[in-house]
Amino acid sequence: MRATTPATAIAVLLGTLAVWQTSAHGQQAPAPGRPAVAAPAVQRTADGHPDLQGTYDLATMTQVERAPTYNGRLAIPVEEARRIEAAAAARTARALGPDSGNRSAPPVGGDGSTGAAGGVGGYNAFWIDAGKAFTIIDGQARTSIVVDPANGRIPPLTASARSRQAAARNQPTSDQAESGGDVGLETTAGAYDDPERRPLAERCLLGFGSTSGPPALPNYFYNNLHQIVQTRDTVMILTEMNHDARVVRLNGKHPPADVRSWLGDSIGWWEGDTLVVETTNFTDKTRFRGSTGKLKVTERFSRIDGRTLLYRFSVEDPETWTQAWTGEYTWPATDDLLYEYACHEANYALGNILRGARQREVDAKKGSER
Amino acid sequence: MKKTVCVVLGAIAAAAIVAVPLVAHHAFGGEFDPNRPILLRGAVTKVEWVNPHAWIHLAAKEVSVGGEKKALNGATEDWAVEGGTPNTLLRRGITRDSLQVGTEIVVDGYQTRDHSLLRGNGRNITFTDGRKLFMGSSGTGAPKDGADPTEPPR
Numbered sequence: 395m396r397a398t399t400p401a402t403a404i405a406v407l408l409g410t411l412a413v414w415q416t417s418a419h420g421q422q423a424p425a426p427g428r429p430a431v432a433a434p435a436v437q438r439t440a441d442g443h444p445d446l447q448g449t450y451d452l453a454t455m456t457q458v459e460r461a462p463t464y465n466g467r468l469a470i471p472v473e474e475a476r477r478i479e480a481a482a483a484a485r486t487a488r489a490l491g492p493d494s495g496n497r498s499a500p501p502v503g504g505d506g507s508t509g510a511a512g513g514v515g516g517y518n519a520f521w522i523d524a525g526k527a528f529t530i531i532d533g534q535a536r537t538s539i540v541v542d543p544a545n546g547r548i549p550p551l552t553a554s555a556r557s558r559q560a561a562a563r564n565q566p567t568s569d570q571a572e573s574g575g576d577v578g579l580e581t582t583a584g585a586y587d588d589p590e591r592r593p594l595a596e597r598c599l600l601g602f603g604s605t606s607g608p609p610a611l612p613n614y615f616y617n618n619l620h621q622i623v624q625t626r627d628t629v630m631i632l633t634e635m636n637h638d639a640r641v642v643r644l645n646g647k648h649p650p651a652d653v654r655s656w657l658g659d660s661i662g663w664w665e666g667d668t669l670v671v672e673t674t675n676f677t678d679k680t681r682f683r684g685s686t687g688k689l690k691v692t693e694r695f696s697r698i699d700g701r702t703l704l705y706r707f708s709v710e711d712p713e714t715w716t717q718a719w720t721g722e723y724t725w726p727a728t729d730d731l732l733y734e735y736a737c738h739e740a741n742y743a744l745g746n747i748l749r750g751a752r753q754r755e756v757d758a759k760k761g762s763e764r
Numbered sequence: 765m766k767k768t769v770c771v772v773l774g775a776i777a778a779a780a781i782v783a784v785p786l787v788a789h790h791a792f793g794g795e796f797d798p799n800r801p802i803l804l805r806g807a808v809t810k811v812e813w814v815n816p817h818a819w820i821h822l823a824a825k826e827v828s829v830g831g832e833k834k835a836l837n838g839a840t841e842d843w844a845v846e847g848g849t850p851n852t853l854l855r856r857g858i859t860r861d862s863l864q865v866g867t868e869i870v871v872d873g874y875q876t877r878d879h880s881l882l883r884g885n886g887r888n889i890t891f892t893d894g895r896k897l898f899m900g901s902s903g904t905g906a907p908k909d910g911a912d913p914t915e916p917p918r
Contacts, residue, residue, distance in 0.1 A: 490896050492893070493890050495892045497888075498803055500874070502801055502830060504799075505798075505887070510793075515887035517848050517885065517887060518847075518887075518888060520898045580794070593790075595790070596790040616848065731855065735849070737816035743790045743795055743817060743846065746795045746878065746881065746883065747791065751877075752878070
């Protein structure tokens with residue numbers, strides 16, 4: 395089989411991906427709900443708090459939601475995870491192997507790929523840097539980032555959220571469909587009429603899949619690095635994808651409710667050795683999996699060891715989910731460098747997409763005149 | 765039977781993961797035309813090492829578009845193909861200089877929906893012998909993983 399693939403594969407892939415997608419870290423962590431206890435060796439800042447600073451690679455094979463194949467298990471033995479990881483690594487290695495130099499063009503009508511690939515495929519595996527190992531917590535490999543509800547699945551949407559989303563299908567898009575990843579060929583009328591109607595990620599304004607946070611989630615694709623810089627009064631979280639710097643004001647207060655921003659307003663405080671960050675004052679433009687401006691995210695950062703943070707977060711929005719939900723995973727430190735991801739200037743893709751839409755309009759007009 | 769099905773599904777999924785994004789910076793289907801498959805052969809003329817997507821330019825001496833081979837009569841056509849983010853490769857020690865101007869490559873993918881543009885997606889980019897770009901030996905864009913003692917240290 396060729397490296398770039400048939401599309402039927404994608405549907406299957408979506409179903410099976412969770413089994414072998416991932417992240418890598420063999421560190422031990424406290425059980426969910428228990429505060430992390432800083433090891434004696436953990437360095438502290440001058441003001442006595444744990445030093446959380448560093449660059450972290452959030453890529454993991456542990457998916458946000460638990461796949462049905464795990465039969466509700468929160469975790470699997472590390473040995474089982476290692477087998478899945480090895481199989482995934484072998485598949486990637488095969489995909490990176492040689493192809494035929496005498497190959498011909500892919501088929502007319504598309505290569506069958508679905509979703510973001512839109513029938514034309516993506517690009518080679520060498521560009522991709524998804525996680526290579528599962529998140530290990532309490533000595534076991536986690537099957538999902540979501541830990542509450544206990545089934546590892548994000549709670550159902552409220553009735554109002556469902557009707558809101560149904561109505562949104564008839565509106566021009568102004569943001570990324572967070573739950574569905576890329577919007578693909580948007581069929582909403584007017585979706586391609588103006589660059590400002592394109593998704594935020596496509597416009598290089600925010601990353602996709604909530605990389606910018608909060609909550610900060612891996613995108614299972616690439617550029618999952620985050621850097622934390624900490625002072626007595628503020629904590630800055632720099633996100634590679636898309637170059638967003640979130641500044642948390644320690645012991646601060648949220649501004650009035652009518653002051654709102656895309657990443658929300660983040661304030662923080664220390665509870666023992668855990669940094670708690672609360673973010674509110676979101677807009678309705680950055681909808682996290684369909685949320686409203688009433689979204690509230692509470693994050694808890696603690697040190698597991700000198701190279702690993704435990705990141706735990708709770709999400710609530712009574713207008714979106716039937717209950718609050720919580721997730722956790724580790725942030726392993728990396729020695730790699732976080733690079734700038736300022737992509738607006740070279741975003742030829744957006745121009746190509748809008749030109750493509752104009753071409754489709756011309757083609758449709760020709761078709762109707764025939 | 766069940767085992768066979770699992771193996772087959774696994775193989776299909778495996779092949780899919782490496783080349784097809786589940787999420788991405790943008791909608792590929794809106795940018796590229798599934799009815800305009802391309803096959804390009806030629807030498808690299810420029811590498812734009814930029815986000816969100818690197819662009820590799822080549823002087824194509826062999827061009828097939830939409831199932832038809834173009835008659836170039838010895839001339840070349842300047843094409844550009846879209847790749848992924850350079851950040852990922854930078855972390856592996858690969859830079860735009862790793863892909864030298866003049867390197868002969870083969871690209872298969874799809875042309876942009878605006879056919880006046882000679883641009884396509886780098887669905888599959890290889891050297892002429894079929895090796896994937898950046899996966900070859902030293903001097904041909906190989907990752908600087910320390911395996912080659914002649915490489916300068918990172």
